[in-house]
Amino acid sequence: MSAKLIDGKKVAELIRSQVRDDVNEWVGSGNRRPFLQVVQIGTDPGSTTYIRAKTRACEDVGINTGTNRLPDTVSAKELKRIIRDYNQNDEMDGILVQLPLPNHLSSHDVIESIDYRKDIDGFHPMNVGRLAVDQPSYRSCTPAGIFELFRHYSIQVKSKHAVVVGASNIVGSPMAIMLSRENSTGKATTTICHKFTRDLTQHTISADILVVAAGQPGLIKGEMVKEGAVVIDVGINRVADETSKKGYKLVGDCEFESVMEKASWITPVPGGVGPMTVAMLMKNTLLAAKKSIYPDG
Numbered sequence: 001m002s003a004k005l006i007d008g009k010k011v012a013e014l015i016r017s018q019v020r021d022d023v024n025e026w027v028g029s030g031n032r033r034p035f036l037q038v039v040q041i042g043t044d045p046g047s048t049t050y051i052r053a054k055t056r057a058c059e060d061v062g063i064n065t066g067t068n069r070l071p072d073t074v075s076a077k078e079l080k081r082i083i084r085d086y087n088q089n090d091e092m093d094g095i096l097v098q099l100p101l102p103n104h105l106s107s108h109d110v111i112e113s114i115d116y117r118k119d120i121d122g123f124h125p126m127n128v129g130r131l132a133v134d135q136p137s138y139r140s141c142t143p144a145g146i147f148e149l150f151r152h153y154s155i156q157v158k159s160k161h162a163v164v165v166g167a168s169n170i171v172g173s174p175m176a177i178m179l180s181r182e183n184s185t186g187k188a189t190t191t192i193c194h195k196f197t198r199d200l201t202q203h204t205i206s207a208d209i210l211v212v213a214a215g216q217p218g219l220i221k222g223e224m225v226k227e228g229a230v231v232i233d234v235g236i237n238r239v240a241d242e243t244s245k246k247g248y249k250l251v252g253d254c255e256f257e258s259v260m261e262k263a264s265w266i267t268p269v270p271g272g273v274g275p276m277t278v279a280m281l282m283k284n285t286l287l288a289a290k291k292s293i294y295p296d297g
């Protein structure tokens, strides 16, 4: 078998075009243009690239945005004061603090200091908790984007065995929650694996749907994948590549060629899950502007 490619770039463009139309309609009916406030701490080049992609996407769909660039020495107290101001600013619909943070800042504390009604990343415990009990919430953009891919390609999740490799708060855990809920979203039988999992292959080999978000290039090889599985490769890893001008290339967590031979569907890296994450951020920001999730917010 040779897997078919899941074209995240194409599906993300469809979603962005829908958001663009919805923003036009929203503004056309006399409402303020949605606004996303981004905070960057330090000068990490990866964060700069991600923020550029997000702010360009905002411009593309008609969402206004501003980026506050703070030094990596900013104190927790000062950062929280700034976020408090943003929480109270009625002109700001969404607040995004780009992760990772410098070591002296706790991402838990910083995320919790954001008003959950403006937490368009869906990382606040209120949003994660509500997700876990089937209540409306901002959904973490990467898992939400993967579900849009399932929908677009009519990939059935219900009653399948889904295996998630990676259990982070921002990708693996919310993905597993969404896959496993029986009253909404996935309705799949779900296994979560992480770095303490013994014999990873024993789990991955039985997956009908395999979502890999470990940040480990080449972790999943063809022999670890069931024939016909749907493989969603979330990983974005920089590996040295002398043939590229930048000196590196981006690869996922799967050994692409060998996994391609076993899977029925696979997301490429780049061009798979990444563009969906950005598109879902646009969608969440529009939801925030419309107060669709938290009408009293």
Ligand code: NAD
Binding pocket: 142, 165, 166, 167, 168, 169, 170, 171, 172, 193, 194, 195, 196, 197, 200, 213, 214, 215, 216, 219, 234, 235, 236, 237, 273, 274, 275, 277, 278
């Ligand atoms: P993380 O480092 O916070 O978490 C990694 C998880 O993988 C942990 O739960 C860890 O236990 C698990 N893990 C690590 N090594 C493992 C192994 N050998 N076997 C099994 N499990 C293992 O990372 P994260 O923030 O969740 O991101 C994961 C990857 O996804 C990274 O490459 C990141 O760049 C990428 N990412 C992509 C997008 C996107 O839009 N495509 C969004 C977020 C993150």
